[in-house]
Amino acid sequence: MRTSTLLTGLASLAASSLAFTVNGPSASSYWVQFSTNTISWSTGSGDPPVVTLQIVNSNRNLLNGVFSIAEYVKASLESYTVTNVTLLVGDGYQVQMVNSINATQVYASSGTFSVKDATTTPAPVASTSNGSGNGSGNGSGTTAGTNGNSGSMTSNATTATGARTLGSGAGNSTAGTNAKSSATMSSPAMGLLTVSLAAMGFVSL
Numbered sequence: 001m002r003t004s005t006l007l008t009g010l011a012s013l014a015a016s017s018l019a020f021t022v023n024g025p026s027a028s029s030y031w032v033q034f035s036t037n038t039i040s041w042s043t044g045s046g047d048p049p050v051v052t053l054q055i056v057n058s059n060r061n062l063l064n065g066v067f068s069i070a071e072y073v074k075a076s077l078e079s080y081t082v083t084n085v086t087l088l089v090g091d092g093y094q095v096q097m098v099n100s101i102n103a104t105q106v107y108a109s110s111g112t113f114s115v116k117d118a119t120t121t122p123a124p125v126a127s128t129s130n131g132s133g134n135g136s137g138n139g140s141g142t143t144a145g146t147n148g149n150s151g152s153m154t155s156n157a158t159t160a161t162g163a164r165t166l167g168s169g170a171g172n173s174t175a176g177t178n179a180k181s182s183a184t185m186s187s188p189a190m191g192l193l194t195v196s197l198a199a200m201g202f203v204s205l
Helices: 002-016 131-199
Strands: 021-024 037-042 050-057 067-074 079-082 090-098 106-109 113-116
Touching: 021 106, 067 079
Parallel strands: none
Antiparallel strands: 021 037, 037 079, 050 067, 050 090, 090 106, 090 113
16 A cells, blocks of 8 residues: 555656646637647646647546547657547547556646537647748848949949040050151241252252
């Protein structure tokens, strides 16, 4: 008798040190009869690798005894989908996570929840935000646009420099042409001056 009491105490102590928490179903997250429903939970580093999932209800008119859902479920999954729930419509149900070898050792229990009629809309499920992905995408687009503008500015600067170089060359070419024209025009003028001086007797041809 003393040994049995000691073992029971040790089992209770071990169960109390576990971190299993049943997140759903709950009072605000009911089940719908003949539909697919989900059991979800969270775990800790010291929790057993497998558990058995079962449902109980203190109202014997709704559930007489334990209703087994699944055995040796991997605790790391943290959720289990139950298809075609045949439980009677009513309140006061609870999900229990128990030892797969010793079903009397209950690791964790859910709060009481209800099973609704099959025509009931399923309980809402919270959605996950993806704002992080959008923020990253917009940032990349802005960076690319900035780089593109910088490239355009560099190209324009190079083109402007080239234009100045071409302009300088054109100026030199024009100056050279003007110089040649001046030289060509000055030769006949010198000849005419020489003839005039010869006619006046100052120089001989």
